[in-house]
Amino acid sequence: KTGTLTTGHPRFGKLTVGKNQRKDTVLKLAAGLEESSNHPYAKLIIENCQSASLKPIKVTNLTDGEDGVYGTYKGEEVSMKKAISNELPKKLQDALQTAMDQGHGASVLTKGKEPVALFTFIHDDVRPGAGKLIEDLFDSQVSIEVISGDHQSSVETFSQSLGLDKRSVHGDMKPEDKVKWVMGRSKTHITMMVGDGFNDAAAMAAADVGVAVGSGESTNLDAADILITGENPSVLSDLVKLSRKTRFVLLQNLAFSVLVTAVLVWSVLSGFNDNIVIGVLVHELSVIVVIFNGARLAGDLGLWNLLTELFKNLYADTIASFKQLFQNLFLAKESSTP
Template sequence: MQRFILSKKNHIMTISIILIVIGFVSKLVFKNQMIAICSLAIASVLGVLPIAIQAVQALKVKVISIDVLVTIAVIGAFLIKNLEESAIVTFLFLFGSFLEQRTLNKTRSAIKELTEMAPESALKLMENGEFEEVEVDEVDVGDVLLVKTGSKIPVDGTVLAGEGYVNEASITGESVPVSKKKDSGVYAGTILENGTIQIIANRVGEDTTFGRIIELVEEAQDSKSEAERFIDRFSKYYTPAVLVLAFMVWLIIRDVEIAITILVLGCPGALVIGVPVSNVAGIGNGARHGVLLKGSEIISDFSKVDTIVFDKTGTLTIGNPKVIDKEVYGGNTEKVLSYLASVEKESDHPLAKAIVEYIGDTTLYTVEKTDVVKGSGIVAYVDGHRVAVGNVSLMVKENVPLSEKAKADISSFQERGNSLVLTAVDGELKVLMGIRDQIREGVKEDLQKLKKLGVKNLVVLSGDNQGTVDLVAKELGLTETHENMLPEDKAAYIEKLIAKGQIVAFVGDGVNDSPSLVLAQVGIAMGGGTDVAIETSDVVLMNSDFSRLPHALGLAKATARNMRQNIIIAVGVIVILLASVFLSEWMNMTIGMLAHEGSILVVIFNGMRLLRYKLKY
């Protein structure tokens, strides 16, 4: 029976709030005391059942938990026939428990999602010289594997033969595929977008970079789940103290009524309600402003953050490469762009998509004799002309002369962090395009707001090259930059900052960000990022709107401040009430409960102020 009741806690919570609403409406609107009393009594009894069961279980192992505290508060309310308080206390406690459990379940599911993303099979070179599909667990270090277009790379290894482009977003977070050829390193969990390669396995199973990501997430979640809440620590000493005080008074003066009064006045209704009200109001405000805050512990940690570490791609930048710079050489530019669009239209490479989007509607020609030059680009015949589209290496292979101006433009484009695409027609350079990810609009102003909110260090960690990262850092005024970082490097850096005593928040959006999101005291995910990043994070910025971050931090600070205010109010009222029992002649249970209820209303209204919170700058 106990197991059944505990399994229905959420159902009981829902029924309780319905009964509470019925009770108050009956009492205040229809003046029907009977229905009000019955509704609130049933809500109180239903609500206290799972709490009392947990209290008894805790006492069996000699632990005076928050459940014991709440159970005493409800019993005290029943003794003075204050059904409103008992009903509200039980509901809010169950609701807080619901929020905590929901967050825990989501973070646990993240490990499962990561595991499901791992490659399951591989094409292994057998003794007969043929490649056969085997389970990834059957691959050992030193085995030779074949990876085809569209397949996941099953291990960390080195390319032995072949060329292609690999999407390494799951590891580095970068959206632009990376060219791979002989002796290039590859990572498990990444995807070969085009080409065919043979690799030799260097690290397999849990030793791969992807396996390490999963391990880091598991370790970080285990360490974070051990955090205790303030109320639990407080009740460990407070609850037995009140019980002992009431019992000692009864032993000394043999006055049962005063002993019960002490017990009732000592029941921390405002304390139990005050923190959840602040928490729920803060979470509600965040939801209305596109910010998901996952619980009171997160809010408390977030409010103390002094260092925010950012992943670059998809966080500070949009994560969608676009043509930013262009130079043309010679005339007939419109026709050249039509040739370029015709060639790139047939490719699914992100850079090709960016070029097609940039050129827009134009005349398209039939493309013939297409030759893909691995790691360099494409050569094709369009409208009777030989068109070469690719990097500088392709221009060299095609013997395309580069003028001094073109060389200067190439150098300038590279300094600005561009990926280069050159187009030559019949051996003459016609167009140079620079493609790069764009910084999110308004990010610089948002970073300034974070500084005003007390953030001292703004750091960017990226798997991208130094030139690109330095460009972003210079434009945004970041404190530190670190480039060419793998997930384990980012996680190690986060641990280093925490070891120095800094309170760290990490902002990211990719699978590769998951370890850092969980290792940081506060993990913040862009809502448009991967599901794993969102599930492992503590704060989610919905729709990947970076401008919500300053509001989220300001709201966390306001909520934490509000919680402290409510705790001070609740504890202060209890101290005054208990002191008045001994130091005054006018204090009795009725007056005490009026003050008691007043303190509950004060903390509720104080908490509700958070619903109207807006960042002032």
């Protein structure tokens, strides 16, 4: 989703108020609604309210919905949610269209179900390395599609800046729409869903591989198969490459083990070799080869560390064996002395 390609730090764009509305009142009400939210948009609204030396209005009965946050103020329902063009008056419609054409995000503040203001947000916070991630995944023959709850035109503008075709971009998707889309793709493809918010958990669980990026939320940790805690998105392409290399090494080790076992069995049945010592030695050497081959996945340093630990353990075990041997010989000698 788009949140995995951005830093999660958009900028506040513009506040457009409806007829007979005051900007300071609208901003205070919006800040009161978003006071307990951890969404990037919420943080920007609260920061703007504080910078204007305004105090958020107290809003009660705060609840999170599929498309925003809801509450009660003076007996009326108030909400801050995704803006839908055909539900807005002309002035706010024009502001929304301008924002979407520029690839900006937008939320509408409603009071008594009547839209009273439109907030826009500038998404120029692309994660460093996101462009390279897209290139690397394409080079690895991985198809990329973006699914987002943001407006279709905004998501298209953002995604095209990263080199993605607009046909692979799907906006205006609710959490359940994401789940249906992932399940549909999983019927014909191996899917990896990468998300960063609690509303991505169901889609991650529906995918063949779920990846949570930069999130410590328990819902995501339960749904995801992999957690990437860093800020570098290129880890995803490294993940794909490593998984493919791991599969290749696994097949190598299986083929080698079967081959060695088959040769040993043939050598015994054909009478070529009936020395059990040689059979055991060859088998154990094949095990060491398999271990070293697997260690290559950790790179040169991983292989070196494995060799170092191996010889350390061999040395320690050899010393311990000789000590035990001499101790047993000494005890045997003492017991045989009259």
